[in-house]
Amino acid sequence: AQTVTQSQPEMSVQEAETVTLSCTYDTSENNYYLFWYKQPPSRQMILVIRQEAYKQQNATENRFSVNFQKAAKSFSLKISDSQLGDTAMYFCAFMKHRGADGLTFGKGTHLIIQP
Amino acid sequence: DTGVSQDPRHKITKRGQNVTFRCDPISEHNRLYWYRQTLGQGPEFLTYFQNEAQLEKSRLLSDRFSAERPKGSFSTLEIQRTEQGDSAMYLCASSPGEGSYEQYFGPGTRLTVT
Numbered sequence: 239a240q241t242v243t244q245s246q247p248e249m250s251v252q253e254a255e256t257v258t259l260s261c262t263y264d265t266s267e268n269n270y271y272l273f274w275y276k277q278p279p280s281r282q283m284i285l286v287i288r289q290e291a292y293k294q295q296n297a298t299e300n301r302f303s304v305n306f307q308k309a310a311k312s313f314s315l316k317i318s319d320s321q322l323g324d325t326a327m328y329f330c331a332f333m334k335h336r337g338a339d340g341l342t343f344g345k346g347t348h349l350i351i352q353p
Numbered sequence: 354d355t356g357v358s359q360d361p362r363h364k365i366t367k368r369g370q371n372v373t374f375r376c377d378p379i380s381e382h383n384r385l386y387w388y389r390q391t392l393g394q395g396p397e398f399l400t401y402f403q404n405e406a407q408l409e410k411s412r413l414l415s416d417r418f419s420a421e422r423p424k425g426s427f428s429t430l431e432i433q434r435t436e437q438g439d440s441a442m443y444l445c446a447s448s449p450g451e452g453s454y455e456q457y458f459g460p461g462t463r464l465t466v467t
Contacts, residue, residue: 242395271455275458281460283396331395337384339409340386340388340398340401340409341396341398342398343396346393
């Protein structure tokens with residue numbers, strides 16, 4: 239079974255700062271996908287970024303980028319130029335290739351962006 | 354834009370009653386997932402459909418839980434004889450399928466069992 243660990247229950251940074259959220263995972267699979275999802279207060283889960291394990295290049299989406307270290311089983315999310323709207327729970331998630339077992343989520347990191 | 358929709362958004366029921374939730378996936382998404390999320394936790398996978406076939410159901414929490422997707426479009430999740438421990442947010446997600454595996458979530462149904 240896969241496990242996903244997010245070791246930072248809560249983080250707080252000032253607006254416009256850069257913040258990095260940590261995620262480690264454990265799996266015996268070689269082919270899989272990793273995701274970061276954002277869940278704003280009382281709102282639905284939004285996909286932030288995805289990474290295929292077979293790709294060495296780190297994924298980027300505008301202000302969001304990942305540092306994927308396959309050997310270390312680490313998948314951190316960097317948010318640049320943080321904005322007040324980035325305040326949310328952030329979940330790291332793992333999925334085996336083809337997705338039949340669904341997503342395995344970490345417990346989340348509550349990110350607070352201070353004005 | 355028709356994202357994933359779920360109905361109802363909130364459900365309050367008394368212990369022992371049956372409840373049914375509906376999920377309408379994004380049009381033409383052939384994969385549909387159900388998750389449960391309790392306070393302070395990440396979502397927990399329950400079951401998965403590819404078109405109308407339920408390909409994974411061993412993670413349903415007990416035999417009181419069942420799900421259907423009769424025509425490969427919308428899906429229902431039923432909980433029979435609800436218990437207070439069933440109180441949670443029930444999330445549905447859909448995915449395009451082969452070659453594109455990201456899941457798009459609906460707003461969820463919050464169940465409160467009194």
